[in-house]
Amino acid sequence: MRALFILPALLLIAAAPQSLVLSDEDGAFEDIARNSADAMNANCLACHSSAMVTHQPALTPMQWRETITKMKTVYKAPIEAADEPALIAWLTAHSARQKPD
């Protein structure tokens, strides 16, 4: 590392306001056979877009249950207890569908 002179021009650049437009390109969860994606779309997208889930490897129902528990207890996601069976069903169906490319 080396000491540098302070260049006023650089300070001006650093001081310029910045803005950015982000968008959700991942899209909504979709039904898998008879497993409705309604509960997934209602409970999961407040914190992250869908690819966080759909890019996960095949996980066991127990692992998905642990993940939901972490979302509720650590991140305080207001997941309805009544929705959890539907979440597990969808997630398990998604894992079962994961096939080598």
Add this chain to the structure above:
Amino acid sequence: MISRRHLLSVLAASPAAAAPVDLGLGIASTRPLADPFEGKRAMIVQRSLPPLLETPLAAFDADSLAASTLTPTERFFVRWHYPFPTDIDPSAHRISVSGHVAKPLSLSLEDLARLPQTEVIAINQCAGNGRGLFAPRVPGAQWANGAMGNARWRGPRLRDVLALANPNTGALAVRASGLDAPPFEGAPAFAKSLALDHAMDDEVMLATHMNDVALPLIHGAPIRLVVPGWYSTYWVKMLDKLEILATPDDGYWMAKAYRAPATPHASVIPGASGFATRPVTAMVPRSVITNLAPGARQPWTQRLPVRGVAMGGDTHVAAVHISADDGRSWQPATLGPDHGRHSFRRFEAALELPRGAHVLRTRATNSRGESQAMEANWNPGGFYRGVSEAVPMELV
């Protein structure tokens, strides 16, 4: 003359730029390259929001050892845990320095600009880089090996900022946090701590510039922590708070998350439990091939060029070796210039191989004599991947 804009549009439209990348994850592995928002080009979108963008390894490639090792900012990986402001006015930004100090402060960027400025070329790498390659697989961001990048960072040293506040006797650690915030109340705000002696060293800095321009918003404008040699989890973005602690940080992001087994290579037998853990800290030696993807079918040539980038972890790269027989025999690669102990270092070799299937491996050794392991480590968090990666390919 072809304008830069025209050239870029041609490149963007060319099949090569649009070709999907196979991340080698086995499932959900083949991904398109996308331009998810302004300032980012041809990235692997692991998640739109909050953004997780991975750099395809080909973005690190160059056909000359003398080429810059800096990752272009538009290809630099992105990782956010929580939503963050998408409008930043640096002139209004303040950084509070509080806690176990004689003189609590609120500093503007102008205040920081009056301090001595330093710069360093340093690799910023996610602690979970390569998590998607773990076997058995583990949950989390499913990165292949592109959650890393090398940049030139500039700004004041953290120690000079802390000195202004004059930490009290008994100060143990500095906890840094930024403007990103969890969506729901009660969730743990992202915050990471460094021991005070580490925070006061020559190298830890607050960067206002990345690759010679103002730090882009997506990389943590207007200022972020840079902790050379340590994983990116400590490089807190949009930094607005430094707390000097007199007791160990028991917050979620130090005490529960980003922890790995306290074992060699942070490795345990898959499924193990009850092992002691410690926070993820310094990086380990790594190397990646950048001109050949796993599964590549290449026309036979007498001398096959193999090249890539290596890192020493938290010290210099001393050597890189290349194998074409899955690690049974090795030959030294030629190294590019050393841009400092925290930088990528380029390597290349020309291999004389027969037609047929080959498994390439590269193995970096750092200046402490530590080499990449031949067997992959495993831990439930997917941290500290450093194995010599196998790249199966075929000469036809």
